[in-house]
Each structure stands twice: as structure tokens, then as C-alpha cells.
Amino acid sequence: MMDKAGLEEFHWLLAIVQSIDVGIVVIDREYRVEVWNGFMENHSGRKPDEVTAHSLFELFPEIDESWFRHKVESVALLGIPAFTIWEQRPYLVRFKSYQPITGREEFMYQNTTLMPLKDSHGEVAHIAIIVYDVTKVAVNNRQLQEANGQLQQLSRTDRLTGLLNRGYWEECLGIEFVRYQRYRHKTSLVIFDIDHFKKINDGYGHQAGDAVIRAVAELTRSHARATDVAGRYGGEEFVVLLPDTELDGAFLFAERLRKAVQETVVPYGGQRIQFTISLGVALLENDCQRYEQLIERADAALYDSKESGRNRTSIHGKS
16 A cells, blocks of 8 residues: 555656646557546647547557557567657657747657556566657757758859859869769860840940840750759859760750840840850860869850850860
8 A cells, every 4th residue: 555655746746747748648568548648638639538548559540550569669678768859750649739939830840758667577568658849949950951051052053143153163063073084974064155245234234234144044044954054154154064965965055055045135124135145165075184174175165256256156176
């Protein structure tokens, strides 16, 4: 028989279990619920007498039964607790999230502890399931990751065009150069700029010039493949790295882009701005010791296009 002091202590423990701000469920070895605290009642909408002696899987069909049985049996066999965090599995049981700060979340993120409970013979006869609401932590963590991703994206892209900026584009070129040195796959570079761009700025204004640059960037994006690496190299100059592409393929890409630009009209301030581009194409070859040499060769081809009258594509090494 429990004495008066022991009985009071037992009632205190029950009060704590019922009022604590974590979910506590005790199941027997047949996965039937025997203890169901206030947290579980409040978030599930089910009272203890509605769940007692019922299977946990019947009450929460969203539980992955195979995974959960494996976890529980390991806890019972080894006699030590097991833990699951929200990064591994967002929740054990699907509860709505009612936290005011994270109210836009569809469900409560949870960490879960499974704890073995031994009987008087030292056998694990029950398992305690402790559910922690970590929605605020999970949401803050996710928002931080999103913010870091946005900052990383901003550090890599040109604000006016959305293409890669020069610094990050050159990093990509350096990586592609290392890949070329190892596998010797064909890689080409197209470099181009807008013809007589200063006249556009002087004649229509800098905002009109920006509109033209954005239009060229959009055409470049629409013509490039998912594997191509397009960037704004500076001012009115653009670059497109074409992995696994021979010179002929790069020339076709450049010509399609050139013709698309030639047919484009940018409306601005009641006026229609037409313009062209000149392009240079070069192939990454065995004698390239540095990736900068590929840029130099494509740039030399671009110079040939300008010297030959503009609005054309030239290939390095071919007159």
C-alpha cells in the first residue's frame, strides 16, 4: 500500500503529466493507448476515455506503421530511448499549428522521444511517447535557410538582368575548365555585345538603355539550354558558356540569338527602339592553359565581327 506522502507525490506527478506543454502518450506492447495527457487531448480533440485501449495506428493512420514498429521494437529490445527530429520526419502525428507567430504553417513540427518503461520484473512492458512542439524552431530555421538562399542568389546574379554576374559566371567557367581538363569534352563560348549602345543611351536615355539590356537578357535566357551558363559580363556585354557543344553548335546558337535580337523592338516613351548585336565564338581547346584564354579568343572573334560591319557572328580562327 502507498503511504500518504507517496500518494501525494503520485498525484503531483499526474498533475505535471497532464499540464506539461509536451505530448505524453503511453502505449502497451500491442500499441494500445493507456496514458493520454492534456497536450494530446487539446491538440487531437480526443479525450482520454475516447482513446484508451485503442490502437495508436487506428487513432493516427498517418503514422508510418512499419517505421514506427521498427523504432518501438528497437527501444524495447535495447532498453534505451530513441529520438526523431523534425528534419528527419516533420511530425509523428499530424496536429494543426496554433502558434500565433507561425500560424501560416499547416501542421505542427515535432521532435519525438520513445522511452522504454520497465515493469517490476525489469521487462519493457510499455513505451512512453513524448511529443515536442518545435514549430517555431523549424519555421525560424527554414526562414533562415530561405534568407541565406536569397542572399546567395543576390550575390550571384546581376540585378538589372537576372543573369549571372561576372564574378560568379567566371567561377562557373573555372569549374567547367577543370572538368574539360579531366574529360576533354567539347565546350564553346559565345561572347557578344549590343551594337552602338552608346547611341541608344545618348539618343533615348539611360533608362531606355536599361530596357534594351533587359530585353537582350530575356532573349538570351529563352534561347539558352538549361545546361548553358549565361551571364552579363559588364555594361552591354554578355557571355554564354555552352558545355558539350562543338563550334558548329555554338555558331547556330549565336546566329539564332542574333536574328532574334535583330527582329526585336523595345517600346519606350512612345518610341520603338531597334538594335543589333555582334558575337564572337570560340572553342575550348587542348592548348588553353587558363580559362581566361577562352575568353580572350571569343573576345577576339567579337572584335572581328565589329570590324566586319557588326550584326554578325565570327568564329575564332576562321576568317
